[in-house]
């Protein structure tokens with residue numbers, strides 16, 4: 001069995017505590033028709049699997065499970081593919097252990 | 099709420115920010131510390147090993163009440179291929195000493211404690227507050243910050259940027275560059291809970307003794323990276339990190355790597371039966387000496403991970419963060435005590451003091467290591483581990499083959515894989531980078 005598909009990231013995120021800032025996502029993907037290689041890389045490298053392909057073949061982000069590592073910023077901000085900020089103070093992931 | 103002006107504003111309540119805020123508050127400065135997390139530590143991730151010496155310099159009696167897990171008595175280095183590991187283990191009774199040198203900690207809990215010490219010293223600590231921008235005067239001098247908590251600016255003579263590896267403020271203000279994909283590693287980590295006795299049995303520990311495993315090899319699938327396993331009192335921290343550019347290049351997933359590491363036959367029995375309670379991820383600065391940015395300017399200094407002060411070769415970061423935070427604070431106290439303004443020229447004393455410390459000296463010593471590891475990752479993290487494993491197996495397996503023949507086979511496998519020039523070249527390059 002392929003390891004990658006057998007790991008259920010959603011289950012992992014379920015262990016974590018979050019305070020979601022509803023309606024104010026801290027990461028935005030720039031509108032595009034065809035995703036850049038950088039944007040496509042995010043589908044795999046994001047540890048919370050926040051990036052997904054929609055049915056039009058574009059990359060969407062859902063930040064509810066984001067663990068705020070900054071990896072997508074390092075890859076996607078220089079090309080202008082994404083806009084990245086921290087969540088508002090107090091919102092986002094709340095590590096109990098870290 | 100905050101109309102008055104502060105002597106210093108510290109952005110971030112991690113290792114470096116707490117060290118800086120504590121040092122300045124203890125010296126009577128009026129300090130405001132801002133942290134975006136719900137509490138200090140709620141955004142922070144570490145392995146985590148705490149180095150006592152650097153904390154003693156800030157809080158000499160920290161052992162009385164700090165939330166420490168286990169003191170380390172054993173260090174294991176593993177070179178792994180898919181089915182084996184070859185290890186160097188160092189364990190000594192000397193580490194069962196009155197004032198142990200290294201402890202495992204749980205970072206979120208530790209930071210909460212550290213932050214309580216900062217408050218006790220007299221600093222004002224505001225959590226749930228994200229600093230959104232640096233405030234500057236007409237000449238570009240940093241004069242304070244803007245936050246998402248209230249309108250307007252909060253002013254101070256100097257701002258200490260202890261904002262961690264992402265360093266959004268400093269990069270947005272063009273004080274330094276955004277970290278590049280080949281200069282940072284992404285690490286993912288899980289906390290596995292087990293009864294105390296089980297952990298002690300799995301790792302051959304008694305009482306509060308602790309142990310660390312650091313592992314490299316085929317677990318990183320040819321990328322530059324390392325796995326780690328740290329024994330805490332009632333849980334095990336397990337994780338793996340690789341350079342972001344390598345993830346980008348290979349299309350490997352971080353959770354796929356972690357899963358594979360956890361299922362490795364040498365690792366699985368250690369965490370068997372555990373309950374996972376958290377999954378986290380964080381970047382680690384890996385660029386070393388050559389990636390250190392400008393450390394001070396008019397009205398600001400930068401410390402810790404934000405300044406890339408991280409020794410990836412030795413897995414040290416929190417101690418460099420604490421030390422740079424403390425030294426920056428001492429420099430600021432010095433400038434203030436001379437009644438001098440917080441200009442770049444006056445704050446340059448921070449860099450001079452840091453250059454004289456182990457922080458810069460250690461990073462300088464290994465300045466060529468990060469590049470070497472990165473450009474040779476296939477050899478160091480895939481080819482050699484496999485060769486070592488085969489050599490060891492050939493050595494220990496008793497099957498009637500004469501020893502001389504066995505040695506020839508081993509040598510041949512190395513030469514075939516890397517050639518004589520390759521082997522000597524690698525040895526030479528490592529020796530030179532280590533020197």
Ligand SMILES: Cc1cc2nc3c(=O)[nH]c(=O)nc-3n(C[C@H](O)[C@H](O)[C@H](O)COP(=O)(O)OP(=O)(O)OC[C@H]3O[C@@H](n4cnc5c(N)ncnc54)[C@H](O)[C@@H]3O)c2cc1C
Nearest residue numbers: 110112113114134144145147229262380402403415416419
């Ligand atoms: C998986 C892993 C394992 C590690 N293991 C070890 C180890 O065993 N030993 C070791 O010594 N080091 C280790 N390190 C490195 C160590 O964790 C770091 O070097 C250290 O935490 C750096 O401290 P810092 O204060 O510079 O940054 P951080 O600890 O990251 O603190 C930055 C703080 O600033 C806050 N902040 C950032 N921006 C803003 C803003 N705009 N407004 C308000 N607040 C803000 C953040 O919320 C955070 O609290 C490890 C790191 C990782 C990721």
Ligand code: SF4
Nearest residue numbers: 046066067069070072
């Ligand atoms: S910050 Fe990290 S966890 Fe959040 S979306 Fe980006 S890569 Fe994923």
